[in-house]
Amino acid sequence: MLPQEMADYLRVIQVERGLSQNTVKAYQQDLTTFTKFLEEQHKTVQDVDHLLVLTFLNQLRAKGRANTSVARMVTTLRKCFSYLKKEGLVAHDPMQNIKPPKKAQHLPAVLTIEEVDRLLDVPDLTKTLGIRNKAMLELMYATGLRVSELVNLTLADLHLDMSLIQTIGKGDKERIIPVGEVAVDWLKTYLRDSRPKLLKDKKADQIFLNDHGRPISRQGVWQLIKKLVKEAGIEKDVSPHTLRHSFATHILENGADLRIVQELLGHSDISTTQIYTHISKGRLTQVYDQYHPRA
Incomplete structure (x- = not known):
């Protein structure tokens, strides 16, 4: 205690x-x-x-x-x-001269576009949960949502007629995120054909539900991603956050401005976003080594 x-x-x-x-x-x-x-x-x-x-x-x-x-x-x-x-609850602050250990720079795992396509093709679209899984994956990759933001997303947060969603991120910071046409279509399909079957006679504001009709948990999303990644034959260590990393890396590689990526991800400090420039440079080197005749 x-x-x-x-x-x-x-x-x-x-x-x-x-x-x-x-x-x-x-x-x-x-x-x-x-x-x-x-x-x-x-x-x-x-x-x-x-x-x-x-x-x-x-x-x-x-x-x-x-x-x-x-x-x-x-x-x-x-x-x-x-x-x-x-507050006067201790006489001295023992932490004044304590320095934290230097953090080793850790580049997060990122899926290639081909691996993302394989993962998005895994859900069985003949099943109710398969449609949910498809909509969930498409939305995560289209927006870079954190898993906590995903599971807390409510029907009121969707503005699909404008291809937008709103979410509350870290520090209760609200942001508006554009959603691509493919993800919007799958969300509409899920809301029309799949979610009512999961909900049955229950009530829930959250968009994504488990097979008992209750809001899916962070752990539930984590376990689902692990299962789908295995079915896709992807051998990388993938978590729900990997789709967020992949979203950021792929749009940077395709010319997006770092400040825009910062806004999309909801980072309060651009130094947090800059890690993705290291990943992009690594990809640049890889492409150069593969295709330049003198590399």
């Missing part, structure tokens, strides 16, 4: 600062891990100093935690202790 001071901090960031439920949950997991460490050391929040934090971080590394995980822990503790110090 979290100390009262940390529990209060989580309440503040959720209610007053409006952070998403997923972000708050991630902070809670980090603070729970740190609390267990304090209990093992027979220490309280007020006892935490610079050396104790370093001991904790070294313990995480010894247990095989990745640099990204340790870096996230540092961020969580830094924000939490900054709040505790500001």
